[in-house]
Amino acid sequence: MIVTLDGPAGAGKSSTARELARRLGWCYMDTGAMYRAVALIATRRDIPLDDEARLAALAEAIDIHFEYGKVFVDGEEVTLEIRTETNTAATRPVANAPLVRGAMKQIQRRMAAGRDVVTEGRDQGSEVFPQAELKVFLTASPEERARRRLAEELAKGRSVTLESILASQEDRDHGDTHREVGAMRQAEGAELLDTDGMDREAVLAVLLAWVDARRPAGSPRS
Numbered sequence: 001m002i003v004t005l006d007g008p009a010g011a012g013k014s015s016t017a018r019e020l021a022r023r024l025g026w027c028y029m030d031t032g033a034m035y036r037a038v039a040l041i042a043t044r045r046d047i048p049l050d051d052e053a054r055l056a057a058l059a060e061a062i063d064i065h066f067e068y069g070k071v072f073v074d075g076e077e078v079t080l081e082i083r084t085e086t087n088t089a090a091t092r093p094v095a096n097a098p099l100v101r102g103a104m105k106q107i108q109r110r111m112a113a114g115r116d117v118v119t120e121g122r123d124q125g126s127e128v129f130p131q132a133e134l135k136v137f138l139t140a141s142p143e144e145r146a147r148r149r150l151a152e153e154l155a156k157g158r159s160v161t162l163e164s165i166l167a168s169q170e171d172r173d174h175g176d177t178h179r180e181v182g183a184m185r186q187a188e189g190a191e192l193l194d195t196d197g198m199d200r201e202a203v204l205a206v207l208l209a210w211v212d213a214r215r216p217a218g219s220p221r222s
């Protein structure tokens with residue numbers, strides 16, 4: 001069975017999707033990390049970020065896998081390195097390139113084939129797994145998302161302001177919703193879950209109930 005979780009940055013998708021997969025005992029796919037990994041390796045190999053064909057070939061050539069919340073590329077752990085500000089910026093042109101998105105779609109479908117998966121991103125329900133048994137668009141108001149991000153950043157000891165977070169969030173949302181291919185949108189048939197005022201347990205309870213309701217008859221709970 002496939003569960004897709006899409007939505008804007010800061011809606012709590014990653015931690016929710018990871019925990020949902022853990023509780024179900026299913027595989028977890030962080031597709032944002034996959035685009036980030038391609039950007040990281042492209043930068044290391046001096047592949048220009050506007051060379052779509054080479055980026056798509058690179059996406060096909062590298063082996064990305066997830067293990068207990070860690071991300072590995074060709075066996076090397078890159079969990080933290082893919083999340084630096086520089087790599088986040090480098091990821092944007094990579095994720096905007098239609099050829100790269102086409103390659104990623106095939107890679108993601110291969111990774112999920114024959115498995116129970118929770119996959120998280122922007123286009124998982126709309127483009128990659130339109131037939132998924134459960135599609136969710138997870139969101140929260142811009143203010144709530146920015147407040148959560150601010151708390152995370154302050155906890156890491158970084159000095160940022162709510163205003164600067166709101167501004168960069170708006171910028172990312174605009175980029176994600178206006179790209180030519182794979183734009184972020186609520187997929188047809190997707191459930192909308194607005195997490196304003198909900199804590200993580202409440203969000204997980206809703207998702208687990210939806211999973212149970214759609215589980216094929218006779219399928220055991222892992």
Ligand code: DC
Pocket residue numbers: 009031032033035036091092095096120121122123124176182
């Ligand atoms: O979710 P994230 O911040 O790790 O995503 C990193 C980048 O990849 C961000 O620019 C959005 C993009 N992305 C995408 O275009 N499609 C996806 N399915 C997942 C992420």
